Amino acid sequence: MAVVYNFSAGPGVLPEPVLREVQAEFLSYKQGVSIVEMSHRSDTFGTIVEQLETRLRRLMHIPDDYAVLFLQGGATLQFSMVPMNLRETGRFAYLDSGIWSKKAIADAKHFGDVIVAGSSAASNYGTIPDWPEHIQDVDYLHVTLNNTIEGTRYTKLPDTDVPLVADVSSNILAEAIDVQRYGLLYAGAQKNIGPAGLTLVIIRRDLITERDLPSYLAYSKHVDTLLNTPSTFSLYVAERVLAWVETEGGVEEMERRNEKKSKLLYDALDTSPLFYALVSGKNRSLTNIPFTTGDDATDEAFRQFAETRGLIELGGHRSVGGLRASLYNAMPLEGVTRLIDVMHEFEQEGQDVSYKNV
Ligand SMILES: *Cc1c(COP(=O)(O)O)cnc(C)c1O
DSSP states (O other): OOOOEEOOSSSOOOOHHHHHHHHHTSSOOSSSSOGGGSOTTSHHHHHHHHHHHHHHHHHHTOOTTEEEEEEOSHHHHHHHHHHHHHOSSSEEEEEEOSHHHHHHHHHHTTTSEEEEEEEOGGGTTSSOOOOOSOOOSSSOEEEESEETTTTEEOOSOOOOSSOEEEEOTTTTTTSOOOGGGOSEEEEEGGGTTSSTTOEEEEEEGGGOOOOSSOGGGOGGGGTTSOOSOOOHHHHHHHHHHHHHHHHHTHHHHHHHHHHHHHHHHHHHHHHOSSOEESOOSTTBOSSEEEEEOSOHHHHHHHHHHHHTTTEEOOBOOTTTOSEEEEOOTTSOHHHHHHHHHHHHHHHHHHTTSOGGGO
């Protein structure tokens, strides 16, 4: 079978050696039963969760005064759990940098007053808003560090005493994140860590207080324990993926590779006579690269052209259209060079055929 490269934004590509390992031990994991038949309270499974946390702490240099929580509900449930659990004054600041932050803002409004401290909505989120100069008297400042749909990212952080809360769903483990600068980080696992069904929350312990909330929704009920049955399969695969990241050289090495991969693709787009990147300048994402020919029909023709050559999931997000290549950790360099070759092939064919008339 020809090689397939999966450019999906999420659930995204996972390391092939991990998938093979999972396949090999799926019927019988240590005790002669499948991992998906095993109690989450068993010693065997307890070891997996412990290992997962240990690896994550090592890879991200997470200090002891931060708790790591393994939840469900995706990043989307964190849009609500964050304001529910961090609410003191009931005033929350948000940077409105993309469609995901817009959704986070909409959900936070159920729990207090949202101050939009900066927005790039007017430019259709083609850029990111600057950090606010002065921000105070709010419970936290929320930012989407990497805008998965629009392909922008923050690299610098503001100087502020307000706890920073970041949605890192699409850049966790893809680039170095200085955990100590944040009060809370959260991420759905399905972009860069493992299968869907697992959400990571990394929270400074002093921000966790007892709340009059339904048990699942309170961070305090998840600290150092599994409150209920987690998505056991997702936890198990995530642990194997983190082991792979460690073997490959850790987050620093992932970042180096992702910089190399994304630079290759951005350079190809910047010099292409047909395609161009939707984001320019220093805030280009390392992991999600939206691009277009400027014409819907030609974009669609290329998407199909690429698909028949084993390059799949290159369509843009359904809300914005166009094309998008997601280059998560498990996307090899060869996937990117292959994409660039296929772009050139398409450009070549376009000299004979006008796709605008297809
Ligand atoms: C994918 C994504 C989400 C939504 O995640 P779910 O796990 O599907 O809820 C939220 N924020 C960002 C930045 C994302 O990339």
